[in-house]
Amino acid sequence: MESSSPWKRFKEKVKVIGPGAIIAASFIGPGTVSTATEAGASFGYSLIWAIVFSVITTMFLQEMASRLGIVTGSGLGEAIRGQFERPVFKFGAVILIGFSVGMGCAAYMAGDLTGGALGVSLLTGIPQNYIAPVIGVVILILGLTGTYKRFEKILIGLVIVMSITFITTMLIVQPNLSEVFKGAFVPAIPDGSIVVIVALIGTTVVPYNLFMHASSAHERWKNPADIKKARMDILITIGVGGLITAAVIITAGTVVRGSDAAGIEALALALEPTLGEWASGFISIGMLAAGLSSAMASPLGAAYTIGGLTKWGTGFDNWKFKLIFSIIIGIGIVTSAIGFEPMQLILTAQALNGLILPIVAIFLLIVVNNKNAMGKYVNTAKLNIIGGIIVLIVGGLGIYSLVDAVSAFVNMV
Template sequence: MPKSLSFRSGLGSVLFWSVISAAFIGPGTVTTCSLAGSRFGLGLLWTLAFSTLGTIVLQEAVARITIASGLSLGEVVGRSYGARSRVVAVGLVGAVALGCAAYQAGNILGAVSGLALLSDVPSTYLTALIGVSCIVLLWRGSQKLLANFLGIIVFVMGVAFAYVATQIQLSFGGLARALVLPTLPADSLVLAIGLIGTTIVPYNLFLASGIGRGQSLTEMRWGIGLAVLIGGGISMAILVSGTLLLGEFSFQIMADTLANRVGSWGRILFALGLFAAGFTSALTAPLAAAVTARSLLGWSVTSWSYRLVWLGVLAVGLTFGLLNSRPVPVIIAAQAINGVLLPVVTIFLFRAVNDSRLIPVEYRNTRLQNVAMGLVMVVTLLLGSWNIWQAIQKLLA
């Protein structure tokens, strides 16, 4: 008999899976969503609706694999490719590590930008402080409590954005059309891919692939569904709030806009939230790259190979920070890179969740689930390919 779902277990499952929504609400989300709202109004809101549903589809498939087989996504991928598994695993580790490194640059710069709104300390010192803190916490493996605390600050910042969004006069019909009708205004392609890449975070599929052990399918589905919908709702509120911005986007202008709408505490809350989002993500991205490598290549958490992966990802972020790179362009580029990498990871997941040798028939994708996952794969592949083609044309022009 299927396990029944009580209110208490349902709420516990939502909190349990909230790590997924907390992981994708980083400085990249704040920047990309705000910039999209300020430049294109509600024209790209559909990308957040699409990517929120896409995140639910993909995370549910990953958790179902774990519940059915007792294996992580990396272990399933390794077994399903037989003799070629090592080559596939190395390639997949490289792709995920590249995506994490791209994210890490934006994470460090976002965290530094948040602190810079609160103090006059030179950014070089702030970058070094954040870098050393990340190294110590990742080496000791004691980052969970701090990440949970900072995650609460990020959530409160999200509530502030949601409050601001409700103060904007929007027609229900216009909002509904923006959510369901895909449009690509001129020069919006990179941002569109970035909005998808900052929500359906490829490395989250590996980082959370083992989190569903011990849950029933019902608990898992309710937990993932509601947790991701909350995170997606916060992203949409940030985009809607971004429509208030006048002129070019910057963190300072966004902080001033919140202060004008909710009072002076809005500026402080935005600065703390931006720092918290950056710092928690600066811990998550290197860890996710290392966990993916361990899952696919069988390394131990105490091995130097494992540590070199997260040290390398962290080093990329620190390099951009110490070079005083402009945060907004780096963050937007990072989201777009991950949006391009997303179809690669989705293809591996699609194959794994339909593998009859590893997944019992009752846990494999239904026809409808295959259509939904295929839609995510096709849309991201088309947008990513289009973006690459435009880049090649510019180089050849």
């Protein structure tokens, strides 16, 4: 019995994994992999600290969201509506947040599907705009016929696949560990890196994930005594998610640093001397898993956010919830099929999401300090201080994202 106790403890810890894995699957998409590859290729290991910061920030915000869902039995959208008595403020918040999140999810869908299709295209040579709609239709069918538990299991599986492929690849290339730890814990901002830093943080700390986590947490756990399980879930899954992103930076920083061609295809090519014929396979599987996970999570996040804000409902048994899911994934299917790259829309969505994150974070801080709703589970003073610092930082990043998006839009015109 004693020899089996460590294994039993391990299994108990694994059992808590659930809603946090959905969040990790959400932020590890093709955009994250591409940005991490660019970060490693251009700046080596020096920007790993941005992922460390992003992961810590995400853990704090997601803990508040999950605690809110477990204690109140409702989502963040419902909680935000309940904070306002005057209709003008209530509906103003609903329209602002719902529009921004919905537009952002729709704008990124084509990229998620196309990114996932790239993984298959690298191996088969089939054009991405043929594969992407098929992936989208599969996800649509899963959404219309599935349940929360099925989605949770699939996304946990995809996180495991990404962990195996990207982390194994990192270990095989044998990076310089002293430089890796320096990059992780000694912040540096090399010339020309600020845009990449903002992108790394922006792809990890995502507004709609807060809505999705609050709703999925109260679907998984019904008793405030389960908050400890939710925290363990967050530590494990968000930590693994950050490790996956860091692994891509480290791999790229090891094998393609300084290369003019720094895309996913270049990374696969550079790995061939080390991995041989397995190089393309590893990268392809990782990209397909990243595309699938993000493409499943984006419409799910939009449905949870808009469904909660409008009181339409946030369950898989609700037809309005499924309608929102279907509209978002449908946009991705159409745009990926015709090869449309909605750059202006994506730039606008990036700016809106960058600005909406501090607003959502402020609302989250307000509702988790509401004693009528949270009782003894309100934020501590320490958490409020940390939350305030996070709001200031993401607010600054949001303003920078807006300026950057406007500049890019002007240059395109």
